Amino acid sequence: MSSRFEIGKADFLLDGKPIRLLCGELHFARIPREYWAHRLKLLRAMGLNTVAVYLFWNRHEPHPGKFDWSGMADAAAFIKLAQQEGFLVCLRPGPYVCAEWEMGGLPWWLLKKKDIQLRSSADADYLAAVERYLKEVGRVLAPLQLPHGGPIALVQVENELGAYGTDRPYMEAVRKFLLAAGFTDVPLTACDWSSNFTQNALPGVLSTVNFGNSAERNVAEFKRKRTGDGPVFVSEYWSGWFDHWGKPHETRPIAGALQDLGWILDNGGSFSLYMTHGGTTFGPWAGAGGPPYDPIVTSYDYNAPLDEAAKPTEKYHALRALLAKWQPDGKPLPAIPEPLPVIAIPEVSLTERAPLFASLPRAIRAEKPAAMESYDLGFGAVLYRTTLPAGPEGVLKLAEAHDWTQVFVDGVRVGVLDRRRNQSTLRLPAREKPAQLDVLVEAMGRINFGRGIHDRKGLVGEASLDGKPLMGWEVFPLSWGESPLAGLRFSEKAPTEGPAFHRGSFTLTQTGDTYLEMKGFRKGMAWINGNALGRFWHIGPQQTLYCPGCWLKKGKNTLVVLDLETPTRATVVGRTAPILDELVVDLSQRHRKPGQTLRLEGLTPTHTGTFGPGGEWQEARFAAPAKGRYLCLEALSAHDNSVYTTLTELELLGPDGKLLPRSAWKIAYADSEELIGESGTADNVFDLQPVTFWHTAWSSDKTAHPHQLVVDLGSEQTVTGIRCQPRQDNDHGRIKAYRVFLSTTLFPGL
Missing domain, CATH: 2.60.120.260 (Galactose-binding domain-like)
Incomplete structure (x- = not known):
């Protein structure tokens, strides 16, 4: 049965009647195909009526012109399953999606062209590849639009381009490709942050907004800047956050999300919960932050309402209680599906080896x-x-x-x-x-x-x-992308030291999900019965690999582990719960080396000022342009009178008043950073993420103001001002009085 989905003056309209999108993000490529229906039923029982679906271009076009819609890449099958469970679908095909996925979903082979300009209207080769990909997406998925009897109600144009740059002609090109691919029968959307969505906004394309806290302020800023009418759709409300190797496990409390989502609903808005269930970035597909380079772990648990194996959490039950009040006609929610079985596996010894250098x-x-x-x-x-x-x-x-x-x-x-x-x-x-x-x-x-x-x-x-x-x-x-090297020769007599593949087997009488503890190994990847589980690294915080029960079998199972170092013990244990927060703390990550103490005595500040209260961006212009390679921001006090300093983003204005590029920036010094209780590293001030921040130490070694941050700009720059984004989730440690120093040489004491 076909339907019409339209954008009204203040509401989404389904067959002419207002509808609120209670949406949850789910990535089918991060979930074993056998579990898709189970995950969708869990979302339905939570009270959602819409599913947001990313497509990962690099998963669907692994080589130019060769497309893959099979297995865990079968987007059409997933979308049809979503329809069977009663969902509408927000399709987000890219070409770029971010999602903490390898290269943001862009295929690696684009980089074979040495001067490629990604996400740009200036590169004809890139645009031609995008057009080919979206044409294929249209061939497979355009027939599933709502007016044709499918569930697809919205299609997104690109993704958060404002955080990358301003290129409206590129957005126009992507829209044109989507329309030519057949996505002409449902509305198009474009998402960005409340601070930058106007940079690439297109007429006729609904602007939507992404954030993870402060709903009232973000929506107010969004509504103040947008032109025209239309519903407010928070296309990503970040329910948690993702983890990086060597940094603390990220969590986000439920109270703020309940308050924000409740406010959005009370004020006529729609939302998509990113993520509702994160799943696992199996194989080689986990991406990285940067610069500076900051690789992301295999687990995409995301501290979401459904954990990595889709077990309902406290967040799930709290949000379910909220959403139960917003069901049409007070209809009761479906029962929560029974959990999938979980098993323990006794210690498995991997006694055979195939040395890497011999293969x-x-x-x-x-x-x-x-x-x-x-x-x-x-x-x-x-x-x-x-x-x-x-x-x-x-x-x-x-x-x-x-x-x-x-x-x-x-x-x-x-x-x-x-x-x-x-x-x-x-x-x-x-x-x-x-x-x-x-x-x-x-x-x-x-x-x-x-x-x-x-x-x-x-x-x-x-x-x-x-x-x-x-x-x-x-x-x-x-090559060990999704499967190990072909032709490996295993032997129990092979050398025990150095990079090698390790193999062992175990027998099961029953199957179920399990978590393989990898603590005996150092760094590498693992495969179970030929299925790629993902990367491990002894530094943590992730110490287990999620192993889906559908990839196990009764009888003999074969585990292969590539360790690029030498394991301390070549054994694995299957546990019934994950270990995602066991960090081997390396304090050498701190940006203050032993013996360093910054000395600013006798130096004349380039600028002295006071930031206002609140979470809005703070900007200050210098009395005169200043030149230097090293910039020191010294926080003298905090608005909440605490001893801490927090800062979300730091930007500098160049001689033309425009923002200086930050790709070459490096932290040269931070007097204090929290690296144990949370990821408060100073690198966070230029990672482009509005929910991460520099936080001075609080779990130990607390020190009072002043607090200093020194940034190496990579080369001498002319600076005319400073822009700072305060911590967003609360006012803790927001900078009040401050000083700025610029120098052509590194400051004394460093």
């Missing part, structure tokens, strides 16, 4: 190393091999090693370079004769947000020894 493909010879994409490789790692001359100790420099690099000399590991720390050099030992240099570079996920999405992997820059380029390489592309 290499045929070498490619090259004078200089190049990025992974140039070898037609999207995921995995690249081993670069050359011969070092005899000589004394020397400094190896890898200008851009993306992302986690191990260096071996004659088979012995001599060091690790971690892109998260901006590490690029290490000292090589003296050599009495020529020696083999192996550089193993693992790709950990491409940046999924901001300008950093042009994120090539492997050795992107020059490799040199004591300043002299190293030439004459053998290159071994190693």
Whole structure:
């Protein structure tokens, strides 16, 4: 039966009658296909009537012109299931989606063009690829629009482009491609933040807004800036947040969400809960923040109402009680589906090994190393091999090693370079004769947000020894995207040290979901019966991998683990609950090194001022332009009189009054950061995320004002002013009085 879905003056209209969208985001690519119906029933029982669905372009077009709509990529099957459960669907096809997914959903092969301009109207090749993709999306999904008997009621044009830049012609092009693909019978939308949605707004496309707190203020700002009528649709209300390797597990309390969602409903709005159920970013698909580079964990639990395995949480029950009041005609909610079985698995020993260096493909010879994409490789790692001359100790420099690099000399590991720390050099030992240099570079996920999405992997820059380029390489592309290397030869007699695949088996009499504890291993990926579970890393906070029961079988099961280091014990245990918050704290992540104390005595501030109260952006212009490479923001007091400083985003104005680019910025110093109780790292002040912030230490080592943050701008800049976004969820630690210093050289004491 076909229906009409329209945008009225103040409401969405279904067959001419007002309807409130009680929407939940669900990513079918993060859920085993066998569980799709179960997850949808849980959303229905929560009180939702609409499902928001992202498409991940790189999942559907793994190679140019070759499309995949099978298995967990079968979007049409998922959308039809949603319809069977009584949902409308908000389709969000991209081409870019973010979603903490590899490259924001853009396919890696776009980066094979060296000067590609992603998300831009200026690149004809990029636009041609987008047009081909959206035409294919239309072929598969346009017949499922509501007027044709399907459930698709809204289709989104691109995603949060305002956080990337201003390019209205690009938005026009994407809209044109969607219309040409057949999405002509339902309204189009475009989402962004309340602070930037006007940058790329299009007439005839409904603007929607994303945020994670302060609903009344965000909606008021949105309504004040938008032109024309239409319903208020909070297209993403962030129910939680995602985790990064080496940082504390993120949680968000339920009280704020209940207050915000209640206010939205009381004031005539609609919402989509991002996420309602996050699931798992299986295989190689987890993305990364940055710059600075900040890889995201495998679990997409998101502290959502339904946890990683779709177990209802306290948030679920609280929101269900709220939404029960908004059901049409007071209709009771469906019963909550029975949980899926969960099992424990006794300790499994992985006794067989296939050393990585003994399983290499045929070498490619090259004078200089190049990025992974140039070898037609999207995921995995690249081993670069050359011969070092005899000589004394020397400094190896890898200008851009993306992302986690191990260096071996004659088979012995001599060091690790971690892109998260901006590490690029290490000292090589003296050599009495020529020696083999192996550089193993693992790709950990491409940046999924901001300008950093042009994120090539492997050795992107020059490799040199004591300043002299190293030439004459053998290159071994190693692919372990969704399945291990073919032709592995396992043996219990293989060496126990060094990068290797480890294999073991176990027998089950019954199946069920479980969580594989990976603490005995160090860093790598795992596969169960050929299904890719995802990445693990001993640093945490995630210490288990979710293993769906539908991927297990009665009888023999085979587990393969790739450990890029040497495991402390090659065993795995299947637990009945996840471990997502066990962080191996590395205090060297702090931006204050031992012995550092910033000294500002005798220096003249570039600017002194006072920020106003509240959560709005604060802007101050300097009395005169100032030049410098290093900027120090010193917080002298807080509006709530606390000893802490918090700051969400820091921006600088250039000589033309426009914002300076931040892609080259690095934190040079922070007097205090909270890294244990929460992720209060100073890097958060330029991560483009409105819900993360720098927070000075509170779980230990509390210190009073003043608090200082020093940013290396990458090169000397002319600065005319400063913009700061205070902490958004509450007023704790918001900066009141402050000083700004600019210097061409690093400040004294650093």
